[in-house]
Amino acid sequence: MFRVVRRTMSSKSSNPASLHNPYFSQGKSQKDVWSLINETAAAAQQELGRPIVNLGQGFFSYNPPDFALKAVNHTITTPQYNQYAHARGNPNLLESLSKVYTKDLGRPVPKEEIQITTGANEGLFSIFFGFLTAGDEVIVFEPFFDQYIPNVEMTGATVKYVQLKYPQKLDKENVTGDDWEVDWAGLEAAITPKTKLIVINTPHNPIGKVFNEKELHRIGQLCIDNNLILVSDEVYENLYYSPKFTRPATLSSLPELKDRTLTVGSAGKSFAATGWRIGWVQGPAELIKYVTAAHTRICFSTPAPLQQAVSEAFGEAEKNGYFELTRQQYLKKYEIFTKVFEELGLPYTKADGGYFLLVNLSKLKIAEDYEFPADILGRGTEDFKLAYWLIKEIGVVGIPPTEFVYPPHRAGNSLEKCLRFAVCKDDSVLEDAVERLRKLKNYF
Structure with a gap:
C-alpha cells in the first residue's frame, strides 16, 4: 500500500529532515491556501x-444551537x-444515524451500514485506505475539495481529473449549478481497468451545485457497468435550497446503485x-467493513463525549425542525450577501446547496x-492576486x-476570474461585508 523509498549508503545524510516522506517534497510542502490567505488577513488587520x-474558510462565526451545546455540557x-x-x-449515535438515514433514504438502514469517523475528512481517508492500493485510479471532478487529492495520493493511487465545465455565460450573467456540466466524454475516457472509485461532492464546494437526478x-x-464504487461526499x-435533495443512494431509476x-x-x-x-460513512455493510478496518488503524476511536452530544442533538433536531429552520436562515444569508453583486452587476453561481458563493470579479481593474x-x-x-x-x-x-x-490546469483557467465566499457567518458580518464590497464600483 505504501511506497518504499530506498536510500543508498552514499546518499545517507546526518540531517534528520532528509528522512521525510518524499510525497511532501516537490512543491507539496508549499504553504496551503488557508494559511496563506488567513495570514494575509491577519497582517492586513x-x-x-x-x-x-x-x-474565506468555511468556519462558522457563531455557536452551535443551544440544544447541541446543552448536550455537550451533559x-x-x-x-x-x-x-x-x-x-x-457510539451505539447511541449509530442508532440516531440509523433513524436519520432510514428516513432520508426511504428504506431501513441498520447500524451495520454506518461507521463513525473523526470528521468527514477522516471518513474519506478511511474509504481511500480501505479500498485503494498503489497503481489504482480514482476519478475526481474538477474543481474539487482540496483534501481529496493528498488523501488519494498517500495510498499510492492516482487521481484522474474530469471537468465540471465552466459556463462561459458566467462572465456576464448569473448561472445555476446545472450550468456547470459534467464533461461526459472526459468522464468515460477517464475510466480504465485500474479505476476503483468515482468521487462526487453534492452539494458542491466551491460551486454550490447539487447534482441532479x-x-x-x-x-x-x-x-455499475465498470464495477466501480461511488463515493458521495454529502457533508452539506x-x-x-430546492424542494428535495437527490442522493445517488435513493435513485428510483437506478436502485442497484445503493449497493x-x-x-x-x-x-x-x-x-x-x-x-x-464528528463524521460518518454510510453504505452497504460489506463495503463499510473495509472503512471500519482502515478507521480502526488510522485513529481507532472518535471523541466519545462529542459523539454522544451529536446523538442527542439529532434527537432534538427532529423534534424542533432545526434543519428546515437552518435552511430558511441560509436563504436569508444569501439574500443579504448577493444584494451587493446584483447592485454592481457582478455575476455569480446561484447556490443550490452548501454555504459558498462563487463570484466572477473580472470587471475589476487592478x-x-x-x-x-x-x-x-x-x-x-x-485569483490569488485578486484575493490579496x-x-x-x-x-x-x-x-x-x-x-x-489540478496545478497544470490552473493557468488560464476561467476560475482565475472568480473568488469563493463563505456565508456561514452572522447576518451582521455579511451586512458589513456588503458595505465594504460596494466600494468595488470605484475600481471598474
Missing part, C-alpha cells in the same frame, strides 16, 4: 488597525462518555460545529503596478478557487 471581514460530565468509544462508533443516473450507470446534505455507494456525512456542517470532528508579495506571485494565477488585493483594499477575505484545480 494589524496594518490597517481595523477588523477584516473573513468570508456528556462531558458523564464518566462513561469520557472514555474510549468503540471503534465502530439525470447526472447521478448517468454517473451511477457508469459505476442539510443545506439544500455500491458510500455516503459521507458531517456533524460539523450540520450543527455549525466544525471543531467537533493597477498594473500594484505590488504583490512573493507568496502570492508564486502561485501564478490571477480584496483583503488589502476592501477588507474582505475570499478564497481563490484555482486552489481547487
Whole structure:
C-alpha cells in the first residue's frame, strides 16, 4: 500500500529532515491556501488597525444551537462518555444515524451500514485506505475539495481529473449549478481497468451545485457497468435550497446503485460545529467493513463525549425542525450577501446547496503596478492576486478557487476570474461585508 523509498549508503545524510516522506517534497510542502490567505488577513488587520471581514474558510462565526451545546455540557460530565468509544462508533449515535438515514433514504438502514469517523475528512481517508492500493485510479471532478487529492495520493493511487465545465455565460450573467456540466466524454475516457472509485461532492464546494437526478443516473450507470464504487461526499446534505435533495443512494431509476455507494456525512456542517470532528460513512455493510478496518488503524476511536452530544442533538433536531429552520436562515444569508453583486452587476453561481458563493470579479481593474508579495506571485494565477488585493483594499477575505484545480490546469483557467465566499457567518458580518464590497464600483 505504501511506497518504499530506498536510500543508498552514499546518499545517507546526518540531517534528520532528509528522512521525510518524499510525497511532501516537490512543491507539496508549499504553504496551503488557508494559511496563506488567513495570514494575509491577519497582517492586513494589524496594518490597517481595523477588523477584516473573513468570508474565506468555511468556519462558522457563531455557536452551535443551544440544544447541541446543552448536550455537550451533559456528556462531558458523564464518566462513561469520557472514555474510549468503540471503534465502530457510539451505539447511541449509530442508532440516531440509523433513524436519520432510514428516513432520508426511504428504506431501513441498520447500524451495520454506518461507521463513525473523526470528521468527514477522516471518513474519506478511511474509504481511500480501505479500498485503494498503489497503481489504482480514482476519478475526481474538477474543481474539487482540496483534501481529496493528498488523501488519494498517500495510498499510492492516482487521481484522474474530469471537468465540471465552466459556463462561459458566467462572465456576464448569473448561472445555476446545472450550468456547470459534467464533461461526459472526459468522464468515460477517464475510466480504465485500474479505476476503483468515482468521487462526487453534492452539494458542491466551491460551486454550490447539487447534482441532479439525470447526472447521478448517468454517473451511477457508469459505476455499475465498470464495477466501480461511488463515493458521495454529502457533508452539506442539510443545506439544500430546492424542494428535495437527490442522493445517488435513493435513485428510483437506478436502485442497484445503493449497493455500491458510500455516503459521507458531517456533524460539523450540520450543527455549525466544525471543531467537533464528528463524521460518518454510510453504505452497504460489506463495503463499510473495509472503512471500519482502515478507521480502526488510522485513529481507532472518535471523541466519545462529542459523539454522544451529536446523538442527542439529532434527537432534538427532529423534534424542533432545526434543519428546515437552518435552511430558511441560509436563504436569508444569501439574500443579504448577493444584494451587493446584483447592485454592481457582478455575476455569480446561484447556490443550490452548501454555504459558498462563487463570484466572477473580472470587471475589476487592478493597477498594473500594484505590488504583490512573493507568496502570492508564486502561485501564478490571477485569483490569488485578486484575493490579496480584496483583503488589502476592501477588507474582505475570499478564497481563490484555482486552489481547487489540478496545478497544470490552473493557468488560464476561467476560475482565475472568480473568488469563493463563505456565508456561514452572522447576518451582521455579511451586512458589513456588503458595505465594504460596494466600494468595488470605484475600481471598474
